[in-house]
Amino acid sequence: MSLGLIFMYSALALVVVVSGIGLITSRNAIYAALFLVLNFVTVALLYIALGAPFIALAQVTVYAGSIMVLFLFVIMLLGAEQLPIAEPLRGQRVLGILLAVAFLAEMVLFVLLRGAPTVAGQAVSPDFSTPTTIGMLLFERYLLPFEMTAGVLLAATVGAIFMTRQPRPDRKGALPAMPEESKE
Amino acid sequence: MITAAMVWEWVIKSVIICLAMTIGFAYVTLYERKVLARIQVRVGPNRAGPWGSLQPLADAVKLIFKEELTPATADKKIFFIAPIITVLPMLVITAVIPWGESVTLGSKTFNLYLTDSNIATLYLMAVTSISVYGITLAGWSSNNKYALMGGLRSTAQMISYELALGLSFVGPIMLAGSMSILDIVHAQSKIWFVFFQPAGFLLFFVASLAEVNRAPFDMPEAEQELTAGYHAEYSGMKFALFFMAEYGKMIAVSMIGASLFLGGFLSPVGFLSNIPVIGFLFGNGPHWLLLKVAAWLFVMIWIRATWPRIRYDRLMALGWKIMFPIGLLNVVITAIVIVLVGG
Known part of the structure; x- marks a missing residue:
């Protein structure tokens, strides 16, 4: 380099x-x-x-x-x-530092202990990142994960629309009882 | 391999693009004032220079010498950088629009475009989606309820219309089989895409008006309700930067629309280019792009002069319930027709 x-x-x-x-x-x-x-x-x-x-x-x-x-x-x-200045979760600072130290130790161990790569890195063709290649991969090789992601997103969209739905007044003009708002 | 000559070429072209956008902005303000005046049976600016042609310079001098105020309760840092964030996308967005094929000066051939990337239309989408930050932050940092309302409105509006804008790009991309603007322009050498994609063209036109906050979608700066909207607290050169961003974006969407749907720099009367001496005027070149952009800007100003602003809830309903489904339908129909006809 x-x-x-x-x-x-x-x-x-x-x-x-x-x-x-x-x-x-x-x-x-x-x-x-x-x-x-x-x-x-x-x-x-x-x-x-x-x-x-x-x-x-x-x-x-x-x-x-x-x-x-x-x-x-x-x-x-x-x-x-x-x-807010006060933290709602107690002890998250200590936990965060512990996890960070663990992650750092993992990285250091990985760099120290890794041997030679077992599989030689494959050379990618120059057009690996073109829109055409990515589109072909998405719609042929990875069609199932792609469609499953689409389904998850669709479900989330429908859920969001359902939650913002306005309650319709009934024939007498009274609003139906709202579901109890979840308290934090 | 990247050589020093190539780097210099890129730098010079980038400077030319930025200068063209700034000078273009200055003269689009004059163009708008003149056209509006004519539509309202007035004369318009005619004192500074012949036909008022030095008016933009006079305006610039005035704005530079005006006092700049910062509200005491404003968030100083963000108040300062918001105008800069607003201007940057407008300066860089036209980097992928080709001005023409190439010119030969002496022994060297120069391409009349900065870059011909295979992801150019995605670049346009990325820059458009970033450009909302400046306006939102300006509204928030002013610490003024009207400015905040203006900023929030423009955020909601730009997010809603970005979808229709992105879907209107898909038609020309599918017809040309490429995301490069140069390929899209070349694919229109026989027939402009506006004739294959009338729905896509209308979608692009309406969505681009909403995207640059122009009438009848100039909701973020509705004077009657919000004083001046997100830039209510700005004065002097900072205000001028917002003004510059708005007019620069008008030029940018005109260039994008002309390239995607109206054949870009291609000449509609190319068969006349064999005439001696004046033949080059009928051939392809930047002057045709300029002409198409001028016509597009004229229509935008014409709409501003004649149409009332639409109500905010109608605007959101139009974006989500009409433009978005039409955009999806347009993509599906275009794809089916391309498969049936075979490209």
Whole structure:
């Protein structure tokens, strides 16, 4: 790897890590959401650098462009910008640190103990990331998982519409009893 | 292999695109004021320079010298970067639109496009979907209820119409068999796609009006209800950046629409290009793209001058209950016809 490439990947990795830390440390939900957007976009840049522009742009369109916009929308609509100082879950900090240490130990062990790869990495053809190739793979080789994902998404959509349904008044004009709102 | 010459070519082309968008923005404001004036039987700006042609410069000087105010309770950082986030997508979105084939200067041939990518239409979708952030954040950071309402409205509107916009892209993509804009333009060398895709064209047109917040969908800045909407608290150059983004996006959607449905830089009278001396005027080239964009912008301004704004709930109902199903149906029918006819 040339020095320029190392520099580029390090810079991108730094932005990814710093925006991730910013996401969990900022006490303002809007800033946290914006850090996550920055994270998504930088990861998309990494995909482009790895020669997979289709995935990169799909990531920007779906995650940064739709999901996070909805997150921001809901945060602003509810006026929930300021996160509470007190944490609702006790002991999550200790647990988080323990899990992080375990993960770090795993990574170090993996790097130290891994031998030579048993299967040589296959060279991919230059058109592996074109829309045509991805479309062919999705609709031929991976048709079943693709359709199952579509079914799950459809069920979620129907559920969301059902939950926002307005109760219709009966003939006497009285509203039917609303189901009990779940208390947090 | 990437050489220094290629990098310079990219840099120069990028600078040209950004400059074209900024100068285009300045003159689209003048164009709009002139056309609106004519429709209302007025003269329009005619003092600065011949036919008012220096009016944009006068406006720019005025805006630069105006005082910039930041509300005391605003979120300072986001208030500052929101206009910048709004302008960036508009500057970069036309990077994948070809202006023409290529020109030969001396011994070197230059392509008249920055990049011909096989994911160009996806790039357009990605940049459009990002462009809502600036407006939303501007509305939120102003700490003003009208600005916040404007920002929220525009978020809801842009998310709703993005679906119809994306589905209207699918028709030309399927007909051309490629996601590259250059391939889509070339596939229209015989017949423009507007004749194969009338429903897709209408969908694109309506959705793009909603996407750039133009009348009759200029809900985020409905003056009567929301003062000025998301940019109510902005003044000076920061306000000018929002203005620039709106007009730049108008140029961008006109360029995209012209390339996807109206043959882009292709000439409709190419058979006349054998005439000596003036023949090049009838051949393919950037001037045809410019002409189509000017006509598209004229229709947008015409609609603004003559149509009332539609009510907010109607706008959402139109987006979800009419445009989205029509878009899906259009994709299905186009796919079936292509399979039956064989491309």
